[in-house]
Amino acid sequence: MNKPIGIFDSGIGGLTVLKAIKKMLPEETLIYLGDTARVPYGNKSKDTIIRYSIENTNFLVRFDIKMLVIACNTSTAMSIEILKEKFNIPIVGVIEPGAKKAVAVTKNNRIGVIGTEATIKSKAYQNIIKTLNPKATIFAKPCPLFVPLVEEGLLKGRVADSVVEMYLKSFKVKGIDVLVLGCTHYPLLKNTIRRYFEGKVKIVDSAEETAKVVSDMLNEKGLLNKGKKEEDKYFVTDAAQRFLKVGKTIMGKDLKEVYTVQIGK
């Protein structure tokens, strides 16, 4: 079906999800909304995050999207159930795919989860993992400096190493064998994190897992695009220049253009 897929995030990090979807489904047309005027969501209250998520979805459904991807762990944790009630399109969040993968690959049932404060406090990952595998022991921890680190392009080096060590050393002690990157910014630190664990811990990248679920779901529902792919579109609510700059770090190439829009006024 020749309709676009809508993707929103609180800001720039959701581009890791867009990138993974683009790689897996190059024929699909994507519309991305980054709510950069109100980023970050991770330290805001639940009511506020739900309101923002509804406003973002209202914006995207105007493009007659065939599927919505919530490319933000905090939004998914707080609002996916409410969005599913309110909007009559298939909706995929970034939490369930990552949680499922972690349960599938763990051997010792000791699973680590990292994310923003709001995501970890919501227990969204913990609850899904526990439901899928009641024997799992879950160690969850917020890593609030990872997002600014990524946004500054500090993906490796002395500062990145010292922040990674500070947040992740307790996971070494606990003996986890899998770590879920429960924030869309974190995949950019994947190599630094992998090196810190000396390859002994499997790293689950929610962005990749989400792309697989999107692909499977479009397939099952017969919604794959058979026609011509249209140009992808990028929207932000503020600070377009910064989006282009950090977007280049994430996408590994220039984003051609981005439109600035007002949401929730």
Place this chain on the structure above:
Amino acid sequence: MNKPIGIFDSGIGGLTVLKAIKKMLPEETLIYLGDTARVPYGNKSKDTIIRYSIENTNFLVRFDIKMLVIACNTSTAMSIEILKEKFNIPIVGVIEPGAKKAVAVTKNNRIGVIGTEATIKSKAYQNIIKTLNPKATIFAKPCPLFVPLVEEGLLKGRVADSVVEMYLKSFKVKGIDVLVLGCTHYPLLKNTIRRYFEGKVKIVDSAEETAKVVSDMLNEKGLLNKGKKEEDKYFVTDAAQRFLKVGKTIMGKDLKEVYTVQIGK
């Protein structure tokens, strides 16, 4: 005059300014507004920051304040002239006091300024310093990781040291003899920064300098409180629990209570 002083910031950092005013003027009643629903301002566009600053001031003038303090460098840089036009009360920002102090204490006319991206890009410090001392050579640099560092309470230790070194080593090379902390969060890193420069660079704390200007101006205008001091009031636009937690780091003691309000709706 027994009216309160209104103080606003984009979030929590402005409490360093409130704390300095409280210390210098213990008889004054203070009303603080932290716009935590829309923090940070530092990476938002000029128009957006002006709009937020006007909305914050509109909120505070309802309390019949005798003076407004913009306890946020980004807001001051973008909006102080517009606020002075729109509102008929004395208004003090955090930039001019710090700039004046730097010019007063430098011996070699090599002045460093650090702040958020928006503050540095605005050239507000640079322009004032240049006007006061045309011979000054100014080295200005944004340090975007300092705010999250402070908000996480990482004021010293390995991570703080590595971030401080990353941002400030170029200032050592340039041979500055004074560094202006052009962001209200940064005074909390003062000791770590001072140690990095081995005491060879004077550190100008905008919060302290602003408090002095507030005191002088109230004095000159005959506006000092002669009556009974009322209870200070703290308002935020979101995430009150987080405000109380980080507020404790900044104030060095518990804030009793904070009210959550909606602004700009």
